[in-house]
Amino acid sequence: MKELLHKYEAKEPEIIFNWKDPETEAEGWTVINSLRGGAAGGGTRMRKGLDMNEVLSLAKTMEVKFTVSGPAIGGAKSGINFDPKDPRKKGVLERWYKAVSPLLKSYYGTGGDLNVDEIHEVIPITEESGVWHPQEGVFEGHFKPTQADKINRIGQLRQGVIKVIENPNFSPDVKKKYTIADMITGFGVAEAVKQYYTIYGGSVKGKTAIVQGFGNVGAAAAFYLSQMGAKIVGIIDIAGGLIKEEGFTFDEITELFLAKTGNTLVHDNLIPFEEMNKKIWSLQTEIFMPCAASRLITRGQIDQMIDSGLEVISCGANVPFADKEIFFGPIMEHTDKRVSLIPDFISNCGMARVFAYFMEGRVQMTDEAIFNDTSNIIKQAIQNVYNQNNSQTGISETAFEIALSQLI
Numbered sequence: 001m002k003e004l005l006h007k008y009e010a011k012e013p014e015i016i017f018n019w020k021d022p023e024t025e026a027e028g029w030t031v032i033n034s035l036r037g038g039a040a041g042g043g044t045r046m047r048k049g050l051d052m053n054e055v056l057s058l059a060k061t062m063e064v065k066f067t068v069s070g071p072a073i074g075g076a077k078s079g080i081n082f083d084p085k086d087p088r089k090k091g092v093l094e095r096w097y098k099a100v101s102p103l104l105k106s107y108y109g110t111g112g113d114l115n116v117d118e119i120h121e122v123i124p125i126t127e128e129s130g131v132w133h134p135q136e137g138v139f140e141g142h143f144k145p146t147q148a149d150k151i152n153r154i155g156q157l158r159q160g161v162i163k164v165i166e167n168p169n170f171s172p173d174v175k176k177k178y179t180i181a182d183m184i185t186g187f188g189v190a191e192a193v194k195q196y197y198t199i200y201g202g203s204v205k206g207k208t209a210i211v212q213g214f215g216n217v218g219a220a221a222a223f224y225l226s227q228m229g230a231k232i233v234g235i236i237d238i239a240g241g242l243i244k245e246e247g248f249t250f251d252e253i254t255e256l257f258l259a260k261t262g263n264t265l266v267h268d269n270l271i272p273f274e275e276m277n278k279k280i281w282s283l284q285t286e287i288f289m290p291c292a293a294s295r296l297i298t299r300g301q302i303d304q305m306i307d308s309g310l311e312v313i314s315c316g317a318n319v320p321f322a323d324k325e326i327f328f329g330p331i332m333e334h335t336d337k338r339v340s341l342i343p344d345f346i347s348n349c350g351m352a353r354v355f356a357y358f359m360e361g362r363v364q365m366t367d368e369a370i371f372n373d374t375s376n377i378i379k380q381a382i383q384n385v386y387n388q389n390n391s392q393t394g395i396s397e398t399a400f401e402i403a404l405s406q407l408i
Contacts, residue, residue, distance in 0.1 A: 001397050002328075004404040009326050013056060014074070019099050026082035026092045030100055031059040033075040035107055036407070039141030040074035041066070041355070043113030044122060046093075048083040055079035057326040061318055062352075064327075065345040067403040068381045069352035071359060073142050076108055084115035093125050101129040107141035110134045111355070118181055119162050133158060135355060143359060157358040160365060167367040172223055172257045180354060180370055186220020188350030188374050189289055189316040192342045194228055195379040196312050199386050200340065205229030208247060210285045210305070212236050213292030215263030217316040217348065219256070221289050226253040230287060234280045237265035238292070241276030243283065284308045291316030298322050299331045306338055311392075315344035328400060336396040343396040345403065346381045350374045 015032035029052045032040045042062040055077045063075025078100065082092055093116070097104070104110065104126060111134055112118030118134075126134045133154045139145060145153060163180050165171040170187070171178050194204045209230045211222045214237040222232055231247025235256070242248075242265070248256070259266045271279070281304040288305055290297055290313065297320050302310075313335065323329020328336075335341050353374045357363055363373075381399070389398040 001401040001404070004408055005328060005400060007408055008404055009060065013059060016052070016056075017100065017103065018052070019096060021082075021092055021095055023095065024082065024086075024088055024092055026080055026096075028078065028080040028096050028100075029055045030078045030103060030108065031055045031076060032103075032108060033059040033063050035141065036063065036074035037072045037142045038144070039107045039109065039138045040076035041109040041135070041138050041352075042075055042077035043111040044078040044080070044096075044116045045113035046080040046082055046084045046089070046115045048081065050079045050081045052079075058318065060326055061345065063407060064400070064403045065349050065352050067406045068346055069349040069377060070356040071138065071142055073138060076110075077113075078110055090121075090125075093121055094128065097125045097131070098129045101126070101131050104129075104131045104134065104137050105140065107137045109136070109138035109355075111351070112181075119179070123158070135359065138359065153359055153361070156363070156365070157355065160358040160370065161354060163365065163367075163370075165367050169227075170367050170371055172254050176258070180367075181351065182216060183220045184350035184354050184371070184374060185348055186217045186222075186291070186316065186350075187224050187371060188353070188378055189217060189221040189291065189314050189347050190224035190228065191375050192314040192347035192378050192382065193225060193230070193287055193289070193312060195375070195382050196314070196340060196342060199379075199382050200390075200392055203229075204287075206231065207286040207311075208233045208284060208309075209287035209289065210234040210236070210280060210283060212288070212290045212296070212320075213317065214256070214260060214265035215291070218289065218291030219260055221291055221314075221316055222253050223257050225287070225289070226250045233285060234283045235265060236273070236276050236280050238273065239264045239266075240270035240273050241265070241280060242267055242269070242271065243276075243279060245283065281305055282308055286311045288313045289316055290320035292320075293317060294319045295322050296320060297331065299334055302331065302335050302338075310339050312340040312342065314342045314347040316348050318344045318348070320344070328396070332396065337393055340392045341396045342382065343399050346378060346399060349377065349381075353377050
């Protein structure tokens with residue numbers, strides 16, 4: 001696996017598009033790792049201090065993810081080095097998407113990512129630049145549909161991603177009109193835990209869990225895992241955290257979900273972050289869902305959780321470990337050898353899978369059909385790992401070997 005990984009990481013990307021905004025200090029990159037299958041896909045992010053290497057590593061991550069979620073295309077990513085709180089953000093995005101529109105019409109598909117909203121920014125701004133849909137390039141380069149079929153599938157994709165969830169089993173509150181895009185990634189992170197226990201033995205019901213991050217992904221993952229019967233004993237977020245050693249009830253987790261402000265945990269009795277960061281890692285826990293930013297988890301934190309009974313980690317964040325390597329650095333390798341570690345490209349593939357599902361042809365548009373499709377994809381990926389390695393350790397190493405053998 002390591003030899004495959006080294007080859008994959010060392011391979012130069014096929015396309016690097018570099019843009020400098022004529023009106024501000026913003027700079028952007030689209031990195032297309034490969035045009036496997038005639039196209040490439042990956043979202044657009046914005047943050048101050050972002051550089052091309054970050055975009056490159058994320059493009060390679062996307063390509064690995066597509067081996068699980070489909071379609072069988074190359075990985076790509078766009079990144080803009082600019083402060084997303086700057087009032088000039090909208091103008092920067094408008095000029096960026098105008099510059100990158102020829103790629104989006106030909107062979108590159110994008111979406112929302114860190115600090116860039118799919119529904120309110122990506123879709124309307126790309127439309128203004130003459131792009132039918134941010135995924136038009138994937139249709140054009142990979143699926144090559146007829147004009148009529150392309151119109152139908154783009155309509156289906158547009159409707160599906162922003163579909164309001166009507167089934168109360170999948171929404172914390174149907175009156176609040178949460179969409180598929182709001183909930184599907186967190187659903188996949190929780191579903192990966194459920195499928196892990198189904199395949200490797202045991203049950204999620206009654207297990208204790210810690211959630212890191214309470215934004216879109218972490219809050220949704222906590223909601224679904226609690227709904228499955230797991231007891232969430234600790235939540236840590238940038239604003240602070242909460243501990244309840246007997247476990248929060250499902251109603252309490254639902255209330256926390258509904259009370260959050262944007263991507264921030266809100267509660268009258270939040271434990272300050274510094275104090276929380278000392279306490280949470282030694283709580284007795286069997287499940288850990290890191291859903292905050294990338295590259296935060298240290299070896300010391302992992303070892304404390306392992307000593308307290310940790311069984312499985314389901315990654316909501318891309319590369320949650322504080323390693324400098326693109327993939328599979330020393331902390332991740334150490335963790336993979338000691339507990340069951342479900343890698344990010346399986347556990348957080350929900351949104352990528354939703355795009356693939358709506359692109360593949362006429363599909364059912366019900367909540368059940370969409371969520372069950374993501375569940376089945378994750379189940380199949382974990383089953384494929386189990387078929388090759390039925391040990392409860394080395395899961396990530398095996399998963400990478402399966403993915404990379406398709407790419408190299």
